Amino acid sequence: MNSRPPTPINVAPPRTWDARLARRLVTPLVNTRVSPNHLTTLRLLIGVAGALCLARGGFAWANAGAVLIVLSNFVDHTDGELARIGGKSSRIGHFYDLASDALVTVMLFVGMGVGAGASTLGGFTVDAGWLGAVAGVAVALIFFLRMRIEEMAGKAGTKQAAVGGFETEDVLYLLPIVTLTSVVMPFVVVASIGAPLFAVWVMVDYWRVARRSAKPSAAGAAASETAQAWASK
Numbered sequence: 562m563n564s565r566p567p568t569p570i571n572v573a574p575p576r577t578w579d580a581r582l583a584r585r586l587v588t589p590l591v592n593t594r595v596s597p598n599h600l601t602t603l604r605l606l607i608g609v610a611g612a613l614c615l616a617r618g619g620f621a622w623a624n625a626g627a628v629l630i631v632l633s634n635f636v637d638h639t640d641g642e643l644a645r646i647g648g649k650s651s652r653i654g655h656f657y658d659l660a661s662d663a664l665v666t667v668m669l670f671v672g673m674g675v676g677a678g679a680s681t682l683g684g685f686t687v688d689a690g691w692l693g694a695v696a697g698v699a700v701a702l703i704f705f706l707r708m709r710i711e712e713m714a715g716k717a718g719t720k721q722a723a724v725g726g727f728e729t730e731d732v733l734y735l736l737p738i739v740t741l742t743s744v745v746m747p748f749v750v751v752a753s754i755g756a757p758l759f760a761v762w763v764m765v766d767y768w769r770v771a772r773r774s775a776k777p778s779a780a781g782a783a784a785s786e787t788a789q790a791w792a793s794k
Contacts, residue, residue: 572645575638577728583638584646591647600640601658608633608665615669615740618676623740626676630669634733637662656708663704667697669733670752677746689746692753699756706760706767713774 575581587600611629614622640658644650674693739748 575642577638577731579635579731579734580638580642583635584642587639587643588646590643595643597640597644597647597649597651597654598657600636600643601654601661604633604636604640605661605665607636608661609668612665612668612672615672615745616675618678620740620743623673623676623745624737626672627737627740630665630736631734633665634730659704659708663701666700666704670694670696670700670749670756673745673752674749677749687750689749692749696749696752696756699760702760703756703763706763710763710767710770714770 575584607629611626611633614626614629617623617626637658640654644654670693671690672693674689674691674696677689677693739745
């Protein structure tokens with residue numbers, strides 16, 4: 562007898578609109594050889610291509626890069642949805658997804674900075690490439706700290722705020738507006754200030770989670786020492 566192919570696992574619907582669309586698109590892939598890692602790789606390649614286009618500079622290249630980044634951001638939802646409904650989740654795949662997210666985001670800001678080149682702001686010559694690098698390093702730190710928070714507090718500890726079916730990261734869908742209106746340089750300047758400030762906030766959050774995680778361990782150790790002391794009497 563031939564066994565019936567597995568059906569998609571019935572899990573709660575996603576909170577955001579793009580994730581819901583992604584689930585619909587990947588549902589036919591549940592019974593195929595396509596794995597979440599394949600989709601993560603696709604997202605990574607599209608994102609890197611978008612960042613390289615942004616680094617070329619110029620109106621056409623910048624807009625092409627913005628479209629690719631938007632597409633990459635959407636594809637980023639497909640791997641997780643396939644993993645959830647197909648029962649294909651893995652620890653390696655999860656970290657591969659996080660690493661890809663970090664790399665694409667860092668390259669995005671660096672690429673925008675390089676593409677914008679040097680500019681004069683307030684009488685000072687500013688190299689946007691360095692500003693993009695500052696934003697990129699801050700973003701890399703944010704991803705690392707969020708990964709550590711997730712290890713200590715679970716995924717609930719890193720869940721993004723969602724309003725009206727949109728999450729914080731969905732702001733990247735507005736990137737074509739930035740390139741179409743030729744405000745790449747101001748965007749990079751704002752990112753070079755906002756990303757480090759947000760990194761500081763995540764550092765504080767990480768410190769709070771680390772303290773909460775340490776308290777049960779300390780209490781358990783104290784209880785163990787007390788029990789040993791009573792046993793020795």
